[in-house]
Amino acid sequence: MGNLLLAIDPGTVDWSRAQFALTAIYHWLFVPLTLGLAVVMGIMETCYYRTRKEFWRSAARFWQRLFGVNFAMGVATGIILEFEFGTNWSNYSWFVGDIFGAPLAIEGILAFFMESTFVAVMFFGWKKVSPGFHLASTWLTGLGATISAWWILVANAWMQYPIGCTFNPDTMRNEMASFLDVAFSPFAIDKFTHTITSAWLLGAAFTVGVSSWYLLKKRHTELAVQSIKIGSMVGLVSALLAAFTGDNSAYMVAKTQPMKLAAMEALYEGGKSQGLTAAAFVNPFKQPDYQNETEPPMRIAVPNMLSLLATHSADGYVPGVRDIINGYTKDDGTREPSLKEKMERGRNAIAALKAYRGGQKTKTNRQILERDMKYFGYGYIKNAEQTVPFIPINFWAFRIMVGIGMFLILVFAGMLFFIYRKDITRSHWLHWIGIALIPLAYIASESGWIVAELGRQPWTIQDMLPTWTAVSDLSSSNIALTFFLFLILFTTMLAVEINIMCKQIKKGPEL
Known part of the structure; x- marks a missing residue:
């Protein structure tokens, strides 16, 4: 086994990592917006259910349309991401597939089918089911997406903190010893809470940004003001929760991945x-x-x-x-x-x-x-250099994430203050800041994942499997070819989504 794994072409490792990183980065452009908009549209439909005002129904349907476009793109990239474990990382899949496959299987069987079922009722059931059932479907769609994220993050957390397993030398595989330890490890809980709250934060920033554009164009003013109000409240709460859960995450990283923490801080001598x-x-x-x-x-x-x-x-x-x-x-x-x-x-x-x-x-x-x-x-491992992540990327990505997070807290609090003073429609400078929240929130979100994944290098599984022992024995040229094919495909998908989203935003709510 050792000789076979060490014979892998270094180019295969680099291109496999690059392809997986490409897919993950594009996938993460869609997922947090799905999770964040689920909360916003759920709150708006709840307002409609309680007041029966047509305005809230129109507002909920508007944000649901944007949610639907983004949801479809997230599913497409997510499926490709999971397939890459079998194509490019077959040694990894063989070595720990008994453990890693379980949460992904549960995600597909339970959570994905749940959200897929209720998303159909949410879009097509406005006149076919009762208002209460439709409201439940909207929230259950968001809950299904959140549960899906939970199981995916459980799998990712296990890679960074492998527990609940034993190695069987007769089968040459790591086998699950405790499902509960894997599913509810402290690392998984911290990763889930921090990731979900940051996704709510991004969804809130998107809501505020789109609404600020409406105010700048003097269109759909009532929708814009109410959406900024809800988005800012969700954003402020989620930003504070993200900061709190980030503190717990830092504690777990220090316990289980001290080299990652040292790279984040550029700490050479502790x-x-x-x-x-x-x-x-x-x-x-x-x-x-x-x-x-x-x-x-x-x-x-x-x-x-x-x-x-x-x-x-x-x-x-x-x-x-x-x-x-x-x-x-x-x-x-x-x-x-x-x-x-x-x-x-x-x-x-x-x-x-x-x-x-x-x-x-x-x-x-x-x-x-x-x-x-x-x-x-x-x-x-051959030398110490292989165990030290690239410090500059981790150092700066961490500070970009934290810095933007602190800025978002100030902006959301400021938005609520101006809404309270009824000055939000006249403050054009604030509208431009609101629009800028969209790219800033995405940068912060991607920066967080860069720290999480590059910070644990060279490990595919912490302390258990380096990247060069986890890849498939494939030609690096073939992987390079598919890398550029995926780059073209994902970029096209992103351009299509942005085009559709912009058209829907320009069209505005159905009155």
């Missing part, structure tokens, strides 16, 4: 009472000399804040890149092995597995596998 970097000069195009530098130039930090976020203690110990490579002692007194030790134990596990599979099913080999299997992936 210690106790670490400050959170507010600003610093990190060259965005060059990996810093983390082996020799003590901290990035022109660093401005909030005292003790990183320790507080990472350990929930102001004087807690946070390891830097060099500490993780050389080994360090945690606050509880336990020692984290050095990279060299992990690599040695990983190679021991690979050798024991090879001997076991060769017929030497001895007690000694079993004991080595049980002891060192947690470091199995490190047996394929």
